[in-house]
Amino acid sequence: MRPRPARVVDFQPVPAGRLVAVYAILSAGLVGLAARLAWVQVVQGDQLLNRARAIQTQTIQPLGKRRTIVDRQGRLVALDEERFTLWAHPRYFAFPGDDPGTVRPSLDVARKLSAVLAVPMADLMRNLGDRKSGVKLASDLDPDTAQRVRKLAISGLDLEPYPQRLYPQGGLFANVVGFLNLERVPQAGLEQSRDSDLKRHEAQLSLRRGADGTPLPDGLRPGVIYGDDLRLQLTLDARLQQVAQQALTKQVKQWKAKRGVALVMDVRNGEMVALASTPTYDPNQFWKYSPGLFREWSVQDLYEPGSTFKPINLAIALQEGAIDPAGKVNDTGQLTIGGWPIFNHDRRGNGLIDFPTVLQVSSNVAMVQAMRNVKPATYWEWLRRLGIDEVPDTDLPGAVAGELKTREQFVTQPIEPATAAFGQGFSLTPLKLLQLHAMLANGGRLVSPHITRGLRSGDDLAPPPPASGVQLIRPEIAKTVLNWMETVVQTGSGKGTKIPGYRIGGKTGTAQKALNGIYIPGARICSFVANLPVDDPRFVVLVVVDEPQGGNAYGSTVALPVARQIIEALLVLEKIPPSAPSDHRTKTSGSAPGRAG
CATH class of the missing domain: 3.40.710.10 (DD-peptidase/beta-lactamase superfamily)
Structure with a gap:
């Protein structure tokens, strides 16, 4: 069988007009690309950079915590404990595994939250009402309760942390330590007089995040994650x-x-x-008491x-x-x-x-x-x-x-x-x-x-200071x-x-x-x-x-x-040993003792 003859295509000269048209189109594309690049880099550069940083970084605002106060043996007298406010946004309610765009009814969320918060479901529904966002469901939640709320993984719930000042000894040291009011403003005692010493060293912290949101350590300055663990130690027992x-x-x-x-x-x-x-x-619970009790009268x-x-x-x-x-x-x-x-x-x-x-x-x-x-x-x-x-x-x-x-x-x-x-x-x-x-x-x-020994780090306790004082009376006279x-x-x-x-x-x-x-x-x-x-x-x-x-x-x-x-x-x-026998004669004669004036 004879082979088929190969097809031969004759080259035709390209019209000059077509070349000019293609060149014009390519040039226009390159000019447009350059213009767009210039627009993005020059005009929109700052805006896009801020958007990128917002996506790539995580900013942690300080909570305004205060330092702990302990007695001379290290027992807690005052401390800040993290508390949480629970906010609800019903328009975003969704459970894990729901299809994108699904919005759960408030009743479904209230049913799950009721057991965790120990609040009747009817009360939660009353709070939610018909509002779509920004509903305050609970405040003063302890860290354990907040963690249980997180484990529900319900979209549309937001836990806002804040510090709360606690006084484990109750009224035992109230006369000298004082308290913070509901706005965390010191009102009496050491809380007020040592306010600057009791404020923790806190700074706004910015961390870079990976594509999955994981914070990355690069870009952090040395000491930026400094943990202020100083405590004010009292001399009181x-x-x-x-x-x-x-x-x-x-x-x-x-x-x-x-x-x-x-x-x-x-x-x-x-x-x-x-x-x-x-x-x-x-x-x-300072609000239950008369303000006249907030001062130490002995000083x-x-x-x-x-x-x-x-x-x-x-x-x-x-x-x-x-x-x-x-x-x-x-x-x-x-x-x-x-x-x-x-x-x-x-x-x-x-x-x-x-x-x-x-x-x-x-x-x-x-x-x-x-x-x-x-x-x-x-x-x-x-x-x-x-x-x-x-x-x-x-x-x-x-x-x-x-x-x-x-x-x-x-x-x-x-x-x-x-x-x-x-x-x-x-x-x-x-x-x-x-x-x-x-x-x-x-x-x-x-x-x-x-009544204070100063600020100490961690669990360390300050030793008692040495003997001091200005000599006013001769020692032998004081002894007499x-x-x-x-x-x-x-x-x-x-x-x-x-x-x-x-x-x-x-x-x-x-x-x-x-x-x-x-x-x-x-x-x-x-x-x-x-x-x-x-x-x-x-x-x-x-x-x-x-x-x-x-x-x-x-x-x-x-x-x-x-x-x-x-x-x-x-x-x-104080483990004070018994005294040595007295080497002087005490006065036993004379007038009968009377009650002192």
């Missing part, structure tokens, strides 16, 4: 605080008193170990200390050489100064007595006789040197200065130094009195009371007065705090209460201060009860029992 709070509350209720406070301080460095106040409030309100100031006065007299430690004074029971009568609390004279007995029987007349040997001008200068009318150097919020008569009044009016001799005629805060008694206990050094205070506990009005094996010094006080310079009939402030142990002083305890009711309301009957319970707990918690 929650265990002792609870003992003090319970004992104080019981006594205030029993005596129908207006209020009370119990303070415990380490005399070596000024650390407050307890500062309990009653009545108190729950900072988790903001003034009172006349009465007989609890007598040891301070005796230290001044000894420092000035105005009295002999082995000397005696004549207690006649009453005397007149500048036309004003001065009596002992029981209106009885005790005769010729030594200074330990002066404190044991809390003689006003004997104190006036002793302090007469100190020149009024010198006496006033000492009260100024002790900082009576100055704001104490403390981190306790709201601390105020005491009130002292002018130098001219004090020097020219004999009644002023006379009443000051037994703790009246001037005023200070319980915190200031605590500081002054700590001065006697630590060898004459005036330390600064404080402390020994005299020990006799008050052994044979005087402070016998209720006598604990076998421990040397404790104390002083009761029952002072009249003044308002606008006028004493209120029948109104008293009862107090008791103790230093322990006398042989190696470590702590000072002060209890003040305002306006107890009843004819038998004295420092020894109202404030002392609270101090006794605090001291017993303190000995155990």
Whole structure:
């Protein structure tokens, strides 16, 4: 079979017009492409770049969390916990596996959410109504509940996180820590005074995301994911605080008193170990309480200390050489100064007595006789040197200065130094009195009371600071007065705090209460201060009860029992060993002990 002959195509010349047309079309395409490229890069460049970054990056806004507050042992006092608000958008409701574009009825979603939120389905349907978007279904959801909502994977539900301040100890530390209001604005206590320290270091965080939405680590600056784990550590001990709070509350209720406070301080460095106040409030539900409870009155309100100031006065007299430690004074029971009568609390004279007995029987007349040997001008200068009318150097919020008569009044009016001799005629805060008694206990050094040890990282706890303070009284004088205070506990009005094996010094006080310079009939402030142990002083305890009711309301009957319970707990918690036997003779003779004024 013969092969078929090959087909031969003759080449024809292309018309010049067609070539020109093709060239024009290609050129126009290239020009259009270049123009489009220029338009995208020059005109739309910024807009498209922002859109790309929005798709490729994830921005995390800071929640505004605050740092945790812990006590001296690391127990939680205040913390931020993440809470969630649940928003619903019914127009987007869909379940996993539904076809694209499917919109579930609200009833289907409410049926699933009801069990997770523990809310009746009818209530959820009532909230959803006919609205299409932006429906607030629940707030204050805890992280576990929020996680269960996420596991439902229902489209159209949005969980909005926010921090909520919690106070696990309730009202135990409310008087010093304070609280945040519903807008997270600090309203009282350390939350307000240390607001800048309690704000966490947070910054807006931007992460690149992969095609599947996974955050990528590239492009992050060093330290951008810094975790702020700092905590504010207090010097207060929650265990002792609870003992003090319970004992104080019981006594205030029993005596129908207006209020009370119990303070415990380490005399070596000024650390407050307890500062309990009653009545108190729950900072988790602050709106249920009177705003008058949001302030700590022991650092903001003034009172006349009465007989609890007598040891301070005796230290001044000894420092000035105005009295002999082995000397005696004549207690006649009453005397007149500048036309004003001065009596002992029981209106009885005790005769010729030594200074330990002066404190044991809390003689006003004997104190006036002793302090007469100190020149009024010198006496006033000492009260100024002790900082009576100055704001104490403390981190306790709201601390105020005491009130002292002018130098001219004090020097020219004999009644002023006379009443000051037994703790009246001037005023200070319980915190200031605590500081002054700590001065006697630590060898004459005036330390600064404080309740914080500073910011610490993670679970680390700050050690106690070293001993500090400004030397005002000679150590041997402070020791002498402390020994005299020990006799008050052994044979005087402070016998209720006598604990076998421990040397404790104390002083009761029952002072009249003044308002606008006028004493209120029948109104008293009862107090008791103790230093322990006398042989190696470590702590000072002060209890003040305002306006107890009843004819038998004295420092020894109202404030002392609270101090006794605090001291017993303190000995155990701080593992204080028994004291060495006393090497000095205590005063057991003389007038019978009376209730302290």
